[in-house]
Amino acid sequence: MTIGRKPATRAIVAFGAGLALMHGPASTPANAASSIVATHTITVPGMVKHMITVRLPMSRQDAEGYIYWGAKIKIDCYGEDVVSDPKLTNVPGTFKGVAERNRYFSGVPRPDPYPPGFGVLTATDEGVVLNTLDLYVKGGAGELNEDTGLGTLQDEIYCKATWIDADGYTLTDKTNLVTGYF
Numbered sequence: 001m002t003i004g005r006k007p008a009t010r011a012i013v014a015f016g017a018g019l020a021l022m023h024g025p026a027s028t029p030a031n032a033a034s035s036i037v038a039t040h041t042i043t044v045p046g047m048v049k050h051m052i053t054v055r056l057p058m059s060r061q062d063a064e065g066y067i068y069w070g071a072k073i074k075i076d077c078y079g080e081d082v083v084s085d086p087k088l089t090n091v092p093g094t095f096k097g098v099a100e101r102n103r104y105f106s107g108v109p110r111p112d113p114y115p116p117g118f119g120v121l122t123a124t125d126e127g128v129v130l131n132t133l134d135l136y137v138k139g140g141a142g143e144l145n146e147d148t149g150l151g152t153l154q155d156e157i158y159c160k161a162t163w164i165d166a167d168g169y170t171l172t173d174k175t176n177l178v179t180g181y182f
């Protein structure tokens with residue numbers, strides 16, 4: 001707990017939020033987030049469709065509290081290689097040109113053209129859930145086509161999901177490895 005810093009921040013939020021705060025959660029749920037599970041799928045043909053699911057089991061009330069106070073999930077995806085695994089600079093990549101911002105998901109829905117209902121932290125009876133959906137052109141540079149060269153080289157993709165609550169507490173999980181020709 002960062003007691004010295006947090007109340008000041010919340011006071012400013014409370015001032016701005018006005019009546020809305022009266023119906024909001026009283027504070028960040030203490031230690032309610034204790035585990036995180038991340039998975040993903042990649043499907044071809046047509047566009048390469050990449051979906052990531054991140055779940056943090058907890059009560060709906062705690063999930064609402066965390067999201068209200070600004071919890072985020074950071075997604076980093078990698079191409080598995082022999083020596084080291086390069087981070088995929090344009091994944092997740094719906095907002096071209098601002099790659100670093102693309103990695104963070106919060107309770108604020110992403111603007112058009114991000115598909116509605118995806119890319120936003122949601123409070124459910126099972127806890128916090130994030131589902132992402134990104135479409136890529138097959139063979140795109142810096143995207144899911146992490147191995148390129150003569151012929152068609154198979155790609156091996158995994159992602160890491162990092163939960164960051166408003167107090168800076170983090171949890172990380174690594175997804176399954178997905179292989180294919182992306």
Ligand SMILES: [Ca+2]
Nearest residue numbers: 080081147156
């Ligand atoms: Ca590889």
Ligand SMILES: [Ca+2]
Nearest residue numbers: 147153154155
């Ligand atoms: Ca490839």
